[in-house]
Amino acid sequence: MKNINLRLICLAFSLSLSVLATAQQTLSLGQNNYQSRKGVVYNKEVAFNFKPHTNGLAAGLQFGNIRAYNRTSYWGLEIGEIKHVRETRQNKSNQIAALEGAFRGFVYGKQNNFYALRATFGEKRYLSEKARRKGLALGLDYSAGASLGILKPYYLLLRFVPEDFNRNFRSERYSIENESRFLDINSIYGADGFSKGLGQSSFMPGGHAKVALHFDWGAFDEFIKAFEVGIMADFYFKKVPIMIETEAAPNVQNQPLFLNLFLNVQLGKRS
Known part of the structure; x- marks a missing residue:
């Protein structure tokens, strides 16, 4: 036994x-x-980016390839406006508006709107194994790429000159010839519409780069819910003429480099 x-x-x-x-x-x-395994559960992701930054706003689409549980490479396109740090939007006084009618607000001393079309190539890496599970995952996002700057002339509605008897104002862009009237606050009614000047746009080549902390709720959920905080740089080969450089405003200078802090909100889907 x-x-x-x-x-x-x-x-x-x-x-x-x-x-x-x-x-x-x-x-x-x-x-x-x-x-x-590449991609773990998913292999691809597409996200919409909404990116307010220090001096402007941008939006675009991002297309990613999930290489491993902690690494995703991506490319994307976005467009946004970059403003000069000295831009201040203002309106005519209430008394003048009541007498002359309501007009759009305007930026005094501005000669061009500036927009940046960015092609981006980058990578994000999660910094801990928490990315494997649901919950808030922390990562690092870095990217760079080429930019195409778009200068659109800024038009103001100015009080008529003596020889113009058909209307009380007319739309004008800045030039050396009309500088005294363009910078005369008493001659300005307001800004013209967005479409004015689109056909006269010019282009400037440049580049951009960014680095950010990436926060993702459920790094491998089907739906992307993430945000980033970081710093971005846009640079061009010459000064970008957004504002009018004049002796009347000695501290206003245009620059070829723009540094901005940004917040990026991402919503999308993985497959």
Whole structure:
């Protein structure tokens, strides 16, 4: 009887070791597959970016390839406006508005609207293994690319000149010839509409780069819910003429480099 019990104990012990070894091997294989699989559960992602920054606003689309559980490479396109730090929007006084009618607010001393079309290539990396599970995952996002700057002339509605008897104002862009009237606050009614000057736009090549902290709720959920905070730089090969540089405003200078802090909100889907 003792021999039978000993045999049963040895058999049970052997079976236990066998099951334990199999389980460990399966777990190990599963972990290796998990860590080496590209994309883990998903392979692609598409996200909409909404990016307010220090001196402007941008929006665009981002297309990502999920390389591993902690690394995603992407490319994207976005367009946004960059404003000069000295831009201040103002309106005519209430008394003048009541007498002359309501007009759009305007930026005194501005000669061009400036927009940036950016082609971006970058990567985001999650900094901890919490990215594997649901919850807030922390990562680092960095990118760079080429930019196309778009200068659109800024038009103001100015009080008529003596030889113009058909209307009380007319739309004009800045020039050396009309500088005195363009900068005369008493001659300005307001800004013209957005479409005015689109056909006279000019272009400036440049580049951009950014680095940001990336916060993602459920880094591998189907739906993307993330935001970023960081710093971005736009640079061009010459000064961007947004404002009028004149002796009347000695501290106003245009620059070829724009540094901005930004907040980026991302919504999208993985597949």
